[in-house]
Amino acid sequence: MCRTYGPDMIKTFRGALVALAVTAPLVVLSPAEAAAPSFRSCDALTAKWPNGVAKGPVAAAKAVRDGYSRPATTKLAVQVYWTNYRRLDRDKDGTACEN
Secondary structure, X not given: OOXXXXXXXXXXXXXXXXXXXXXXXXOOOOXXXXXXXXXXXXXXXXXXXXXXXXXXXXXXXXXXXXOOOOOEOOHHHHHHHHHHHHHHOOOOOOEEOOO
């Protein structure tokens, strides 16, 4: 069975394709939604965040109690922690590259 589509259906389909083609390039991630950078070492990470990065304020407070400087807990710093914690949080305390 072969279907034929009427002119109204074809116009609707073309309109949808044009709308998609026009709006698709406009969907861009904001810097906050972009992927957090990956660091190969603590030396590279501490060049940007000198006191390291923590997964949240509780982990940052624990680092301070343990005698370290307060690590960063901004939204980007937390994203950086979760991107890099497997390599850089060696003692698994919630803070990467504390010093």
